[in-house]
Amino acid sequence: xNKKTIKEMLLRQRPWVSRPVDExxxxxxxxxxxxxxxxxxxxxxxxxxxVHQALAGIPVPPxxxxxxxxxxxxxxxRTWQWRAPxxxxxxxxxxxxxxxxxxxxxxxQREDTSFAGFRQRMVTDALRAYGMETxxxxxxxxxxxxxxxxxxxxxxxxPLLKKVPLIGGGPLSWQNKPVSMVCFKWEQRxxxxxxxxxxxGSGFAHNRAQELKEIKGLSTVAWDSDGKVxxxxxxxxxxxxxxxxxxxxx
Numbered sequence: 584x585n586k587k588t589i590k591e592m593l594l595r596q597r598p599w600v601s602r603p604v605d606e607x608x609x610x611x612x613x614x615x616x617x618x619x620x621x622x623x624x625x626x627x628x629x630x631x632x633x634v635h636q637a638l639a640g641i642p643v644p645p646x647x648x649x650x651x652x653x654x655x656x657x658x659x660x661r662t663w664q665w666r667a668p669x670x671x672x673x674x675x676x677x678x679x680x681x682x683x684x685x686x687x688x689x690x691x692q693r694e695d696t697s698f699a700g701f702r703q704r705m706v707t708d709a710l711r712a713y714g715m716e717t718x719x720x721x722x723x724x725x726x727x728x729x730x731x732x733x734x735x736x737x738x739x740x741x742p743l744l745k746k747v748p749l750i751g752g753g754p755l756s757w758q759n760k761p762v763s764m765v766c767f768k769w770e771q772r773x774x775x776x777x778x779x780x781x782x783x784g785s786g787f788a789h790n791r792a793q794e795l796k797e798i799k800g801l802s803t804v805a806w807d808s809d810g811k812v813x814x815x816x817x818x819x820x821x822x823x824x825x826x827x828x829x830x831x832x833x
Contacts, residue, residue, distance in 0.1 A: 698787045698812070701757055701780070702805065706798040706816050708755070709776045715766055716753030725752050725765065734763040735779045738811050744827045747775065760784055775817040775827075782812045793828060795821045804828055 695703065717728050726736040732754035747767040755762040760780060767775040791812065794805040803816045804824040815824055 696758055696786060698785075698791075698805070701785070701787070701812075702796070702798060702803060702814055704757055705755075705762075705776070705778045705814055706801050706803060709774075709801065709816055710799055714753075715751035715764070718751040720749050722749055722765075725749070728752075729754055729763045732761070734761045735781055735811060736763065738763075738779050738809060738813070741828045743829065744777075744815070747827070750774070769817060769819060773818050775815060775819070778814045778816075780812050782807060782810050785812055787812055793825055795825060797821065 717725065719725055722740070729752070730736045734754040744767070747769065750766050750768045752763065752765040755764050755778070757780065763779040765777040765779070767777070769775050790807045791805045792807075796803050796805075798816070801816045801818055802821040802824050803814060804821070804827075805812065805814045806828055807813070813828070815828060817824065
């Protein structure tokens, strides 16, 4: 170990510097035998003591603490302020798009207002086991109920259909137009559904003369009579429905 190294070790003997490790302490102990180094160590200790005493004698301003705590720190948020309008605009656009999509996907689909649409809708209701408002075997009683609901009642049944047992019916609507439903009991627990709508208010263009068509597994037959449009549907052969409505109105 040379003198330069020992001097550096002595400089680290100031009060705010950690004490050297044991190995360095041992080296210093050996170096103390050197009178020149011993004197240098003593002068360093004396200097450090004087500096510490001088610093301790400097008075602390009484208002320093209050000044430190009273000082405000201003944090700049220029980046957020600059981006905020753009972010708000993007958020508003997203909300508007979501609302438009919701309205578009949930708006009711326009129903076909032709006779084909009427037939499709009535058959769909029949397949859903549309509930009869009344169970009766009397056509007069059923017409009285329909009249209270302002549904068509001035109609008559074809002779063969008139012989089929009546089991009930009720008032319906299609495109805000009144519709009468008459139900008949057929063989093997099948039900025949007859729907009646005023031709003048229906908007249906052409006349029907026993128009046959199968819709969703049900046979249907349509015809016009006395200013009314009739639709008969059931899970029976089309030829059977044609026979039931083949005669003139009773």
